[in-house]
Amino acid sequence: xxxxxxxxxxxxxxxxxxxxxxxxxxxxxxxxxxxxxxxxxxxxxxxxxxxxxxxxxxxxxxxxxxxxxxxxxxxxxxxxxxxxxxxxxxxxxxxxxxxxxxxxxxxxxxxxxxxxxxxxxxxxxxxxxxxxxxxxxxxxxxxxxxxxxxxxxxxxxxxxxxxxxxxxxxxxxxxxxxxxxxxxxxxxxxxxxxxxxxxxxxxxxxxxxxxxxxxxxxxxxxxxxxxxxxxxxxxxxxxxxxxxxxxxxxxxxxxxxxxxxxxxxxxxxxxxxxxxxxxxxxxxxxxxxxxxxxxxxxxxxxxxxxxx
Ligand SMILES: [Zn+2]
Numbered sequence: 205x206x207x208x209x210x211x212x213x214x215x216x217x218x219x220x221x222x223x224x225x226x227x228x229x230x231x232x233x234x235x236x237x238x239x240x241x242x243x244x245x246x247x248x249x250x251x252x253x254x255x256x257x258x259x260x261x262x263x264x265x266x267x268x269x270x271x272x273x274x275x276x277x278x279x280x281x282x283x284x285x286x287x288x289x290x291x292x293x294x295x296x297x298x299x300x301x302x303x304x305x306x307x308x309x310x311x312x313x314x315x316x317x318x319x320x321x322x323x324x325x326x327x328x329x330x331x332x333x334x335x336x337x338x339x340x341x342x343x344x345x346x347x348x349x350x351x352x353x354x355x356x357x358x359x360x361x362x363x364x365x366x367x368x369x370x371x372x373x374x375x376x377x378x379x380x381x382x383x384x385x386x387x388x389x390x391x392x393x394x395x396x397x398x399x400x401x402x403x404x405x406x407x408x409x410x411x412x413x414x415x416x417x418x419x420x421x422x423x424x425x426x427x428x429x430x431x432x433x434x435x436x437x438x439x440x441x442x443x444x445x446x447x448x449x450x451x452x453x454x455x456x457x458x459x460x461x462x463x464x465x466x467x468x469x470x471x472x473x474x475x476x477x478x479x480x481x482x483x484x485x486x487x488x489x490x491x492x493x494x495x496x497x498x499x500x501x502x503x504x505x506x507x508x509x510x511x512x
Contacts, residue, residue: 231442235401235428236394238436240443241350242343243361244393247307248319256308257437259323261297261388262315266328272373278380279326280311293377294423296384299405300392303430306437307392324391325365326384332369338416341366341387352441364391375417382420389429393436395445401428 232238247257263271263279280288281295288295288311297309315322343361350358366387372380385405390396397406403426410419436443484492 231439232432232435232444234432234435234444236389236397236404236406236432237445238393238432238440238443239395239445240353240436240440241356241446242359242393242436242440243345244437244440245307245323245361245364245391247323248321251308251310254308256304257306258319259307259309260312260315260320261309261324261326262311262313262322263326266330267373274375274377274380275326275368275373278377278384281377281381283310285311294381295377296381296388299381299385299423299425300388303425303427305392305430305433307433309388323364324388325363326368327365328368328370328372330370338420339366339368339372339383339387341390343391350441366391369416372416378423379417379420382422383416385422385425386420389425389433392433393440393443394429394432401426403428405429 245257245259247259249258250256251258261279263275267275276287277291277293278295280297281291281293282298283289283295283301288297297311300307300309309324312320312322314320342363342365343359344363344365345359345361347357348360350356352358366384368380368383375383382405389406394406396408397404398408401407403422405422405425406429407422432443483495486492
């Protein structure tokens with residue numbers, strides 16, 4: 205046994221399948237669709253002088269000690285946070301704050317204060333593959349019985365993260381603002397739009413095969429987006445989108461049993477991820493036989509992937 209190969213106190217992930225049945229739509233028929241089975245953000249009380257619920261956005265350190273200008277500006281230009289108010293051009297937070305939803309977003313980079321806990325984190329993945337599209341968001345939490353929908357379950361979300369690929373700091377502020385605005389729409393409870401409501405921020409990025417640095421032209425949030433966010437925040441049980449049956453997940457990646465990554469379609473799905481604690485991880489990634497994996501629990505992830 206080579207001691208150098210042992211990694212203690214490390215979580216090993218074993219990945220598993222979950223299928224959740226579709227619930228038929230009722231009530232709300234708006235576009236974009238909103239999630240009936242994703243929990244609503246509690247936020248941090250109302251903004252003084254503004255009745256909206258405060259939501260904290262944070263750009264994490266994956267972008268480096270100093271956030272690249274385009275990422276920073278595309279996130280918060282024109283909003284009240286220091287370093288944002290003096291910056292011009294479109295930004296995702298301003299896009300959402302310019303309209304009347306239940307939420308008021310703000311950039312809060314230091315998450316230590318009493319009202320400063322992060323609600324929406326923006327991160328840059330160190331590696332990326334084409335299955336991830338140009339950006340995606342993950343909403344992670346436990347599945348619990350839904351108090352508002354007897355017999356159904358609710359994803360009680362504890363973490364909301366927007367992911368960007370390596371190199372995204374080189375996209376234009378306009379492109380980044382549109383893409384971040386789209387992902388924030390997911391985090392605020394919206395699903396993708398594949399056809400219809402053409403002005404929605406939830407329409408897919410159409411670059412025509414020219415990659416991720418172009419093709420997201422929107423600089424504002426539509427009335428339909430506002431109605432759908434408010435439907436989700438105010439009465440999510442009436443929303444028109446539920447979970448999909450989903451992908452089988454294989455170790456280290458995702459295998460879509462029904463691959464429909466064809467332009468302009470995107471896919472999104474729930475995953476159930478079983479967490480296992482492995483005391484000794486061997487060099488081949490397995491647990492040492494004397495210390496079999498210990499089951500810690502299952503987390504659930506609502507993951508969106510947008511396409512090229
Ligand atoms: Zn999307």
